[in-house]
Amino acid sequence: MKKEEMRKAAVLTAVFGVVSITLMLHRSATKHILITDAAEMPVSSVNSGKSFDLLIQKGESEDGKMKLIIPLAKSVSSEDIKLEDRYSDHELLIYVDCREEGFYGDNAIVSDNDILESAVCHTENDAGRVCLDFKLDGFYANESALTDHSTIEVEFFKPKERYDKVVLIDPEINTTFGGILSAAGLSENEVTLDVAQRLRSIAEKDVENKVKFFFTHMTDTDISDESKELLIKESCADMAVKIATSDSEDKDNNGIETYYNGTYFIRDLSNVRFADIVERSCADNTGNTALGIYECDESEALIKNSGVPSAKISLGYLTGNKDAEKLATGSYRQKAAEGIYQAILDGYKEME
Structure with a gap:
């Protein structure tokens, strides 16, 4: 292979590597968690165990969108998270198996809007399994993603x-x-x-x-x-x-x-x-x-x-x-x- 061809091949390899790394980083930052419902995750346990109000920290969204940022324990993966929309009750339930007892008693939820009427944590066991119960002030659709910062980002919007x-x-x-x-x-x-x-x-x-x-x-x-x-x-x-x-x-x-x-x-x-x-x-x-x-x-x-x-x-x-x-x-x-x-x-x- 000629030197010029070898140089081109090396450049192409480098470019491919940069693109691949960029794509991997982008995907890791936008991993979508599993959206599920009560038929797969029984919700009778919502009222079991101890309950307490979640800590809410006021924050501002850089893009002006209505978002909810929920911290996660480092060991939590997408398989440990289930979401359930109760549209008729204007309610979003998020089940998290975080494996750290009292995690949400010490870590605040970040909210940049006033659509939350209440935010309650229902503990389901002593091993950190919880249900985060968010009551909204109206009907909102939502899209959720698991970020590389160990958080769930929930964006709310009107359907149309x-x-x-x-x-x-x-x-x-x-x-x-x-x-x-x-x-x-x-x-x-x-x-x-x-x-x-x-x-x-x-x-x-x-x-x-x-x-x-x-x-x-x-x-x-x-x-x-x-x-x-x-x-x-x-x-x-x-x-x-x-x-x-x-x-x-x-x-x-x-x-x-x-x-x-x-x-x-x-x-x-x-x-x-x-x-x-x-x-x-x-x-x-x-x-x-x-x-x-x-x-x-x-x-x-x-x-x-x-x-x-x-x-x-x-x-x-x-x-x-x-x-x-x-x-x-x-x-x-x-x-x-x-x-x-x-x-x-x-x-x-x-x-x-």
Whole structure:
């Protein structure tokens, strides 16, 4: 190899090394922690153990954004942190297994804004496992990152400041006897929450369409219809979808059916049209029978009172001699989630 070629190769190697180091440093400073919810991390322990007010230190954000900076013990990694948004309660819970008892009694949270109404630490054991409970003064979306300074940075913002497409999802919950409806012990809760989880996963992986989903709840604990209706307004949702199942004394009843709001006519995308899109998309994707669309009654408050395109999709009959087996499988639920997601994308196309 000639000297000139060797010199060029050395320069290129040096440049590549600098770029690689820069990228590694950037990634280490912006590692995203795992965003999770109550379905994966039970929150009944929030009220257990001792609780105390967190220390809050006033700080100013250099970029003018609303941020919360939470210190971490040196040994804490992203696997030790779980976040749960309780949008209906204007609350953010952060679970940290910091392995240092009393850590948050000595280390202050830095806040550069006045959106915090309260900040409480719930201790879950004597080994440093805690739940940091932040009560906000309104509805805020957030994005979180684990920095290389051993802190969690949580940025708060109003949904429409960051997202062009926002959808509210309401997994229906049957609280009677744990929601068990099928002869095999399959519950509506199990189906709807699982489909909601799958729907969220699909949306998070779709970087092209960038649809933001907010969920009324992700546990067996439901919230009031009034709170759900308020969430539509506070989240600035463009659409709302309730995920449900059906039941009947007749085991021969099987298939998908969808309900719409017959009260409001919405010019860009009518409720009837949206329900039809959801029905067809889910039926086509799952291969199940489309039973049709129907106007909902007064019992469906979320759909009935919604001022945005809304639909309730029943993914099948838990009591059906065909549907019960389908609803119990992960493959059927995945196809149902994909059907709902595609219907939402099709709905946005009609609204353009």
